[in-house]
Amino acid sequence: MQLEERYTIKKSNPVVKVLVYILLVIWAFINIFPIYFMFTFSFKSNEEIFGANVIGLPHKWLWSNYVSAMNTGNMGRYFVNSVLVTTISIFISLAAAMMATYALTRIKWWGAGITNAFFMLGLTIPLQASIVPIYVLLSKLHWLSHYSTLIVPYSAFTLSMSILICTGFMVDIPYDLDEAARIDGCGLWATFGRIIVPLLKPAYATIGIYAFLQCWNEFMFANVFISDAEHRTLPVGIKALSGAYTTDWGPIGAALVIATFPTLIVYIFLCRKIQDSFIAGAVKG
Amino acid sequence: MADNNSNQNAANKKIKNAGFRKGLDIFLFLLPAILLFVGILIAPIAVSLYRSFQKWDGFQPGVFIGIKNYRDLFFSGSVHFVPALKNALIIAFFSVFVQLPFSLLLALLLGRKYKGERFFLTVYFMPVLISTVVIGQLWLKIYNPDYGILNRVLGAVGLSNWQHIWVGDPKTALGAVVVPTIWQYIGYHMLLMYAGVKGVSSDLREAAMLDGATNWQVDRYVVIPVIKPIIRTSVIFAVTGSLKSYDLVRIITNAGPTHKTEVPSTLLEDMLFLRNKYGMGSTISVMLIILCFAFALAITAIFKEKGE
Numbered sequence: 001m002q003l004e005e006r007y008t009i010k011k012s013n014p015v016v017k018v019l020v021y022i023l024l025v026i027w028a029f030i031n032i033f034p035i036y037f038m039f040t041f042s043f044k045s046n047e048e049i050f051g052a053n054v055i056g057l058p059h060k061w062l063w064s065n066y067v068s069a070m071n072t073g074n075m076g077r078y079f080v081n082s083v084l085v086t087t088i089s090i091f092i093s094l095a096a097a098m099m100a101t102y103a104l105t106r107i108k109w110w111g112a113g114i115t116n117a118f119f120m121l122g123l124t125i126p127l128q129a130s131i132v133p134i135y136v137l138l139s140k141l142h143w144l145s146h147y148s149t150l151i152v153p154y155s156a157f158t159l160s161m162s163i164l165i166c167t168g169f170m171v172d173i174p175y176d177l178d179e180a181a182r183i184d185g186c187g188l189w190a191t192f193g194r195i196i197v198p199l200l201k202p203a204y205a206t207i208g209i210y211a212f213l214q215c216w217n218e219f220m221f222a223n224v225f226i227s228d229a230e231h232r233t234l235p236v237g238i239k240a241l242s243g244a245y246t247t248d249w250g251p252i253g254a255a256l257v258i259a260t261f262p263t264l265i266v267y268i269f270l271c272r273k274i275q276d277s278f279i280a281g282a283v284k285g
Numbered sequence: 286m287a288d289n290n291s292n293q294n295a296a297n298k299k300i301k302n303a304g305f306r307k308g309l310d311i312f313l314f315l316l317p318a319i320l321l322f323v324g325i326l327i328a329p330i331a332v333s334l335y336r337s338f339q340k341w342d343g344f345q346p347g348v349f350i351g352i353k354n355y356r357d358l359f360f361s362g363s364v365h366f367v368p369a370l371k372n373a374l375i376i377a378f379f380s381v382f383v384q385l386p387f388s389l390l391l392a393l394l395l396g397r398k399y400k401g402e403r404f405f406l407t408v409y410f411m412p413v414l415i416s417t418v419v420i421g422q423l424w425l426k427i428y429n430p431d432y433g434i435l436n437r438v439l440g441a442v443g444l445s446n447w448q449h450i451w452v453g454d455p456k457t458a459l460g461a462v463v464v465p466t467i468w469q470y471i472g473y474h475m476l477l478m479y480a481g482v483k484g485v486s487s488d489l490r491e492a493a494m495l496d497g498a499t500n501w502q503v504d505r506y507v508v509i510p511v512i513k514p515i516i517r518t519s520v521i522f523a524v525t526g527s528l529k530s531y532d533l534v535r536i537i538t539n540a541g542p543t544h545k546t547e548v549p550s551t552l553l554e555d556m557l558f559l560r561n562k563y564g565m566g567s568t569i570s571v572m573l574i575i576l577c578f579a580f581a582l583a584i585t586a587i588f589k590e591k592g593e
Contacts, residue, residue: 024394028405031412032411097318099317104315107307107311109308124581125326129326129330130330130570131557133328136343136563139343157326163318219532220531220532220550223535224554234416235418235532238416239418242425249432264415278410282522
């Protein structure tokens, strides 16, 4: 330990170290600045944004920007829509993934490997692949612009990743537990419901975080499939709002903050967990 | 004897029943996932493939035209697919040769246990979490020709002849999309690589240090070879992600000016909404799948060759 210490000190050049710190700090600034800029201009009037006070804190904190984003801009509605669509999609994806993973990892049968590989195809397939047929089908059924128009595809698109993450967690549960449950007279379903589902709690968070970000931020399907204001999610709502408020920056800033703060607040509290869920998703795939 | 036989039969039946029961259970466990996956991904892709050989407006029955759509994709100027693909590949190029090396540099630096390592990591990853629509809107404000920060900064440091209508000028429009794209996901790749760097056993690192290797040599000869699989994953994500790019293009330039920043996905959308060319739209979908898989395979092959 001491030896390593001595060698490390000997090898690291203080000038390099300072330069590295400067680089790290500059890059941190470049990452924080746009978010800082967004927060501050969401409270400013056009006069401040355009001239008097471009990057400082607001002289006058204009909550009215938020009021107009919520009322005229309808952001409240879009927020609720996003919450609804995202929550239900996560729930469906998680339930379907847990069931499928159970069948693929804890029941011994001939097709488990190939079925798993089949689901993993979904990790590479671009969303764009299915957009035309789904759009045509939904428009023929007059089913565009419903919540389910987004919920079903979102559940499907997050499914592969959910199964992948679920598999990682499920193989870590000792198989003795299944056997013990079997001996006590539990069937497959009872074992699943009473043993596996409760033990998978840590997986809920990882999958939930991943699916949340996918669905909350999804733009292409929402933009193509939702044409009425009533069912817009936040990303589409922001696009519409920015079209309506081309000259008034404050309310747009407020809308951007409304769409972003849930994510950032969750991130502040769960940053480790969120980072881990991204690593789990990518490194195993 | 007869008794024994019938016993065995019963037992066989029981096993068969159990087998059937098990099969049914497996099927039921898989059913929701299969319905979703096949219904939303596999079946539509099959339909896309079928429609990609047709001239189809989405409402009348399609007319089978063989590979004409595919030929038009590459050889007919009116489709604009080749320029769109070129734009996507330019984004991919900058992702692989600018974004990833910088991500790797950050990951290696943070892997050296500097003070504040967690803080930097957390900050660098933040843009990944923010919706691309929000990022796009923010950058639009930064690019704004009259009030945007970019032109103001240039004016303030005496470079006012560099000031530009960034998004509206065909020469800079694609760059205006590339910069935020690269910026946003540096943190993502950095995180993956950092996880790999942290996974390198400290014994290995110490051994190299004791042999007199500098930090850079350790990174070059010990760490990078170990995290190669992660770098490969990152390259695949960067390239397929660029091929799929849509959000920032739609928000920042809206594929303009005059189609200069069109990418395959925006083109696909136009085929549906502006041109009613559903057959051609399907062809673009299929082409995107083929390209994504082809690039993923090619990158894997390149990494394999280099590894040997």
